[in-house]
Amino acid sequence: MVSPSRGADELTVEKGTNAMLVTDEKDFYKDWLGIPEGPRPPDHYTLLRLVQFEDDEEKIRAHYKKLNAHVRKYATGKYSIQSQEMLNELAKAMLCLTDPERKREYDESLGRVFEEDKSKVGRPLLKNWLREKGYLTREQIREAEEFAEERGLSLRDALVQLKLVDHETAAKGLAVELGLPYVDLSEVEPDWDALRKVPKSVVKRNSILPLFVDDDRVLVACVDEPSYELEDEIRLRFGVPMRGVIASPPQLRRRIDYYYVEQADKLAKSDGDGAAAASRPERSEQSRPGKSSPAPRKRFSQLSPAEQHERRMLGIIMLCWGLAGPVLIDQFVVKPMLPPSLRFGWLPSLTTLLVTPAVFWYVLARYWR
Numbered sequence: 575m576v577s578p579s580r581g582a583d584e585l586t587v588e589k590g591t592n593a594m595l596v597t598d599e600k601d602f603y604k605d606w607l608g609i610p611e612g613p614r615p616p617d618h619y620t621l622l623r624l625v626q627f628e629d630d631e632e633k634i635r636a637h638y639k640k641l642n643a644h645v646r647k648y649a650t651g652k653y654s655i656q657s658q659e660m661l662n663e664l665a666k667a668m669l670c671l672t673d674p675e676r677k678r679e680y681d682e683s684l685g686r687v688f689e690e691d692k693s694k695v696g697r698p699l700l701k702n703w704l705r706e707k708g709y710l711t712r713e714q715i716r717e718a719e720e721f722a723e724e725r726g727l728s729l730r731d732a733l734v735q736l737k738l739v740d741h742e743t744a745a746k747g748l749a750v751e752l753g754l755p756y757v758d759l760s761e762v763e764p765d766w767d768a769l770r771k772v773p774k775s776v777v778k779r780n781s782i783l784p785l786f787v788d789d790d791r792v793l794v795a796c797v798d799e800p801s802y803e804l805e806d807e808i809r810l811r812f813g814v815p816m817r818g819v820i821a822s823p824p825q826l827r828r829r830i831d832y833y834y835v836e837q838a839d840k841l842a843k844s845d846g847d848g849a850a851a852a853s854r855p856e857r858s859e860q861s862r863p864g865k866s867s868p869a870p871r872k873r874f875s876q877l878s879p880a881e882q883h884e885r886r887m888l889g890i891i892m893l894c895w896g897l898a899g900p901v902l903i904d905q906f907v908v909k910p911m912l913p914p915s916l917r918f919g920w921l922p923s924l925t926t927l928l929v930t931p932a933v934f935w936y937v938l939a940r941y942w943r
Contacts, residue, residue: 581652582792594659602656608644617684627686631672638668642761650884654725658763665762666788669819672755700729700747709739709747713755728798741822745797749820752799757819759795768792769841774834780804783821783829790814795821795829811892819852889937896933900926 592635595602603609607623610617619626622637641664648657670676674697678688701719704710710718710733722732730744739747742758749756765786772784782804783795792812794800800808800818808816833841903925 577936592609594656595873602653602660604680606648606660607641615663621663621667622671623669627681627683628671630940634668634671638664639761645795646883657722661763662765662786664863666793669755669757673817674753676755681732697751697753700744700751703747703750704733704739704743707747709743712858714738745820747821748798752820754799754817755819757795757821759825764829766834768812768843769833772808773930777809777830777834779832781823781826781827783833784808785819787812788812791817791819793819795819795826797821797823797826809878832878889941892933892937892941896930896937901930 586876592734601611601614603614603616603621604611607621609620609623610622615621618624619628621853622641625636628634642661645660645664648654649661670680684686698706701710705712705715709908716735718729718732718738721727721736722729725732727735730748731909733739734741734744746756762785763782766783768786769872772782776800777783780800781797782800782858785793787793791814792808794808794816796818802815807817
């Protein structure tokens with residue numbers, strides 16, 4: 575353990591601390607999250623700015639969402655790498671504290687003592703959880719059960735098809751019934767190394783998405799409780815046990831398509847010394863039979879959250895310059911060249927009338943679509 579001094583305060587940097595988030599010049603835990611000097615990395619509760627041993631899952635998720643949105647502000651600047659590392663740490667902490675089994679183990683490692691009888695309380699069924707939360711009435715549950723039995727559906731799928739609840743709510747309820755955490759995949763970026771270890775055929779066949787390795791187990795997003803066969807396969811591929819987390823089926827399908835179809839080239843690249851890339855070197859422009867066409871620009875809805883934020887910021891910059899640039903050119907370049915009879919004060923001139931509408935049309939109708 576190394577304890578470098580920072581002014582009058584002592585910063586304890588423990589083994590396993592992410593070197594990108596604590597440097598000689600900057601402590602990102604303190605600067606971004608407001609965490610006071612102390613052990614690094616901080617425990618999950620301190621990282622998510624929660625009271626010690628907080629048990630309210632909704633509060634845990636709310637804190638995570640707030641901090642996630644804050645850290646994403648740095649995703650496109652010079653601290654983009656540190657931003658992604660911090661986002662990963664926040665996601666791992668949230669998934670641990672919303673997983674009943676892992677949270678109990680983690681709390682016990684921090685010295686929490688549980689009353690034995692409380693640990694034996696059974697988990698509520700999906701239908702009971704939805705009714706207790708006020709999503710459904712007894713009559714609606716009975717209707718959904720009959721619908722499911724008639725069509726050979728699971729209760730979750732029946733509830734969604736009847737439009738009694740949405741996919742996300744049904745997934746949250748299923749997670750409670752199974753004793754697994756729920757994950758909103760729009761807020762979590764998987765580790766590319768984890769994605770590369772599971773081929774698309776396995777991912778599609780089992781409707782899963784590997785996320786990352788945390789605490790000597792690999793977290794995998796699933797639409798249902800993972801089978802023993804799947805757990806064995808993931809264990810063989812990663813060398814550590816698997817822990818499932820529940821995601822909504824439509825969201826999971828979208829993320830599978832994004833990473834394994836739209837980002838297939840990036841996924842195929844080697845994460846080591848580039849052996850995979852070297853095995854299929856790119857041909858030079860002269861050796862190609864014809865001029866290759868550039869890859870089509872992805873639509874805004876197809877981008878990852880970080881890429882959407884970056885495109886949104888660039889679009890705002892283009893709008894500002896699309897307005898200010900032509901006005902400055904008109905006032906200080908074009909108008910001085912015109913005869914006095916054609917100068918009309920600060921009224922827009924030719925450049926402003928042509929360029930500004932074109933820039934606004936491009937950003938609003940194309941770049942952000």
